Amino acid sequence: MKIRQNLYIDRELAEALQALAAGEAGNKSRLVNDAIRDWLERRGAKEIDDLLKRRLDRLGREIGHTRRDIEVLLESLSLFIRYQLMVTAPLPEGDAAAIAVGQARFDKFVSQVARQIASEHRTLGETSDTGKIS
Structure with missing residues (x-):
């Protein structure tokens, strides 16, 4: 079931829509319908992207802390090994x-x-x- 809508759009948009509908793209109703559907889907995806962005930022910080901890451990181990090799007689x-x-x-x-x-x-x-x- 389709519902008729009376909309006002800018002249430039109306001319671009007319040009698209005159080609192989189809009629104006289908073009506007597809455009609105795409816009609404992107809007939902943006909300999901915002949620994922916060989570990815947190994971990035945790990976940074882990990398720093590993570097500290590796440096400590290498200093210990060097010291041990220097002071221990063969x-x-x-x-x-x-x-x-x-x-x-x-x-x-x-x-x-x-x-x-x-x-x-x-x-x-x-x-x-x-x-x-x-």
Whole structure:
């Protein structure tokens, strides 16, 4: 069912509408109907875009904070490794006992990291002694 509307539009728009309707685009009613439908759909999309924009802005800030935290952790780790390598004497090549102790400590370290990653338990900020590697 269609409803008749009496509308007033600017002369320039009326001439452009007449030119469009004279071509292969169709009649004036269909052109105006399509234009109004498109405008209303864009208006609804704008409201959704505004909601998504706020959420994306928040996510962008969180990603920025996460990136900063990762950079701090990587810099801390690299400084620790450099310090450790500078102050720790290398093991003598023939000292199998020291090499075995070092390998056992490394294996324990790797398994502790794997356990904590799997359990989502983090040592950073922990105040008890349960996160210590012996």
